[in-house]
Amino acid sequence: MRNLSIGIFDSGVGGLTVFKEISSLLPGENLIYLGDTARVPYGGKSAQAITRYALECALFLLTKGIKLLVIACNVSSAYALPLIKRRFPIPVVGVIEPGVREAASVTRSKRVGVIGTKGTIRSGVYENYLKRIDPEIVVISKACPLFVPIVEEGLESDEIAYIMAERYLKEIKEADVDTLVLGCTHYPVLENVIRSVMGSHVKIVHSGKETAKVVKDLLEKENLLSRRRKGEHRYFVTDLPESFIETGSRILGRKIDSVKCVKQMDFRYIFFSS
């Protein structure tokens, strides 16, 4: 069991910001990443569509032999985590709770900003979780729908990124928060832009690091940590490996060697009929 891999999925390349933290904290683990690039982006789609897509990704990774599953996508964590957790025989970790706990522990003013895709913001999941930890926390949230295409197009240092960040963050800045949660795994790529708009006094929380810690703790507790020195990394996409390699290598800060394209990922019948 301890020799099995950790499975990680996202709608596209964004989840690699989480993958990167897990690989640096747990270098001995075999990691398998799946980016559902045939259906990216998830963020503007319905709860029902996102849940179905997330289940299919999770089942694909399960067939690859994994001991733990990371849903490295906020909107999938928001809608599909409870269902997948209930039905899967292995531990399942989302990216929202780790980010929420970090935000609740670092805020002093109890005024927290949250940005994410439309789906994540519409779900209200950050607000609910934050208020469950501390009902006094005031949450100001904002959907930033153009951020994902900007990252996917490699425009994270472009003036367009600054203009949209100024606009999207205006309300949150005026609300005088001391903490801002990046509620989408694509957004850490825009961290410099976001930081320059928000100012250095605002703490920026992205859930990659926190999620990696949760994964380590869980594996330790279950006595499932790998004893290897160096794990292997495998990458799967549902479409267009070339552009995944290009943007993904930039996110990881190292060249992705090879990516396999999954032709058919249709587990929905098996799953829903059971």
Place this chain on the structure above:
Amino acid sequence: MRNLSIGIFDSGVGGLTVFKEISSLLPGENLIYLGDTARVPYGGKSAQAITRYALECALFLLTKGIKLLVIACNVSSAYALPLIKRRFPIPVVGVIEPGVREAASVTRSKRVGVIGTKGTIRSGVYENYLKRIDPEIVVISKACPLFVPIVEEGLESDEIAYIMAERYLKEIKEADVDTLVLGCTHYPVLENVIRSVMGSHVKIVHSGKETAKVVKDLLEKENLLSRRRKGEHRYFVTDLPESFIETGSRILGRKIDSVKCVKQMDFRYIFFSS
């Protein structure tokens, strides 16, 4: 047969720019529109993925009782039109050829610009068709990947649209074209912006009007024109009817009353196994 509908599909709301022209030229026809909003956008995806999605959309409409199919999506026309034409028992019309013929007939300088999604530009289909009509035509083409999300987000009058248009169109403007083809059915929504960047001396071709004429000619020739006074319009999407209604009503210039959400559109097995 003449009482059957015309089926029209696109990856999202963009094809409504074509739907609008068909409904105004042929008010007596019943029209059925399908927007594949669960998988939008197609433009950045692979030829293989786009072909599969387009086939599924086409088959869905076929099951609704149609006498003619319009592929109101450039990238689907680029990759899937020949296959669908070959296999379907009814006339199938794409949006590329009508636009190409119009562009070739209006250009005087024989310098034509083409803009579209990555997939359409990568396919080289406009360049091939234009050169087949007139080998002397020089084509300058450019992918504009952020235009679709800008339209889907309703930002067509925003400064962002102007900034991106200035950037995307720079090369084409400098190449001194006298005609610009909008090679994506979303782009007519940005026509004002594009016109202000290109200047009034450049003719802008969008294929909606030309496609509508082709549809009318074909139905006439086959003696399939409806004798109704006023046809019915039905709209289907694969996800999120609400945002389709919002953006779609803006495109059509009239309120879309009701949209049905298609839950399952999995005809690929039937089709590929035949």
